[in-house]
Amino acid sequence: MSDRPDGPTVHDALVGLAQDAGARPLLVALDFDGTLAPLQDDPSRSRILPEGVAPLASLVTHEGVALALVSGRALHDLHALAEVPAGTYLIGSHGAERARVTRHGLDRDVVQLSDEQADRLAELGAQASAVARGRDGVWVESKPTAVVVHTRLAERADAEAAEAAALELGERLGSGVLHGKDVVEISVLHASKGEALTALREELGARVVVYAGDDVTDEHAFEALGADDVTIKVGAGDTLARHRAADPQEMVAALGALSAALPA
Numbered sequence: 001m002s003d004r005p006d007g008p009t010v011h012d013a014l015v016g017l018a019q020d021a022g023a024r025p026l027l028v029a030l031d032f033d034g035t036l037a038p039l040q041d042d043p044s045r046s047r048i049l050p051e052g053v054a055p056l057a058s059l060v061t062h063e064g065v066a067l068a069l070v071s072g073r074a075l076h077d078l079h080a081l082a083e084v085p086a087g088t089y090l091i092g093s094h095g096a097e098r099a100r101v102t103r104h105g106l107d108r109d110v111v112q113l114s115d116e117q118a119d120r121l122a123e124l125g126a127q128a129s130a131v132a133r134g135r136d137g138v139w140v141e142s143k144p145t146a147v148v149v150h151t152r153l154a155e156r157a158d159a160e161a162a163e164a165a166a167l168e169l170g171e172r173l174g175s176g177v178l179h180g181k182d183v184v185e186i187s188v189l190h191a192s193k194g195e196a197l198t199a200l201r202e203e204l205g206a207r208v209v210v211y212a213g214d215d216v217t218d219e220h221a222f223e224a225l226g227a228d229d230v231t232i233k234v235g236a237g238d239t240l241a242r243h244r245a246a247d248p249q250e251m252v253a254a255l256g257a258l259s260a261a262l263p264a
């Protein structure tokens with residue numbers, strides 16, 4: 001699928017990269033929810049589509065290719081649900097957390113909150129719970145650096161009221177507020193997928209970066225990339241990305257084509 005009738009499909013763009021020896025080192029960076037894993041009412045049920053598992057396992061074995069998942073999820077949650085191969089970089093909490101998967105677990109940078117940030121996170125948790133109280137289907141997720149007000153299961157009026165209240169709470173007490181798909185995330189740290197992706201790219205010396213994501217929070221990553229990179233919006237909606245996949249199924253199929261086209 002392409003927005004432009006004559007533009008390359010995601011499949012063709014990725015196969016083209018595989019065949020271009022100049023596109024090394026190559027960093028393949030992927031969002032999780034809505035990109036590799038179809039959205040679920042219960043976030044604990046999210047899993048990478050079965051057709052995506054083998055391509056990801058294969059990508060990390062190729063010389064000059066690095067794999068990263070870049071997610072809003074807390075790192076421990078992302079690691080537990082994504083089950084990605086050793087060698088994969090994990091960026092969690094929208095860039096506030098970072099680790100590399102090893103055969104024995106996670107080699108991770110520990111996030112240290114100041115006393116003031118820890119106190120603010122506790123206060124945010126309490127006030128976010130008050131936002132959810134009395135609104136059916138609204139609930140609060142706690143992360144090491146943020147709280148998330150979820151509204152996917154609520155009636156529209158309750159969802160809108162809760163999101164408005166959470167945005168107002170974020171303005172008052174947060175250091176960063178992100179309004180994603182049926183979520184408002186309020187963080188006590190400044191973090192962005194774009195900054196985290198740029199830092200990883202520089203560290204790895206990646207000449208070309210592939211980034212795929214489905215949510216408005218992924219636009220920061222698209223914005224951080226250049227004309228020679230491959231940016232892919234998964235699903236509908238306005239975007240800065242230059243390519244579009246209809247859904248996670250098309251996305252993982254294109255990753256399968258990329259891994260199959262890489263020289264052995």
Ligand SMILES: O=P(O)(O)OC[C@H]1O[C@H](O[C@H]2O[C@H](CO)[C@@H](O)[C@H](O)[C@H]2O)[C@H](O)[C@@H](O)[C@@H]1O
Pocket residue numbers: 031032033034038039040041042043044046070071072073074141148150152180181182183185215217
């Ligand atoms: O950056 P991502 O990997 O896309 O993570 C963003 C948020 O993902 C989760 O919420 C989203 O997926 C849920 C499960 O499919 C869905 O129920 C929810 O409505 C979506 O917004 C996760 O729960 C959040 O913590 C992540 O920040």
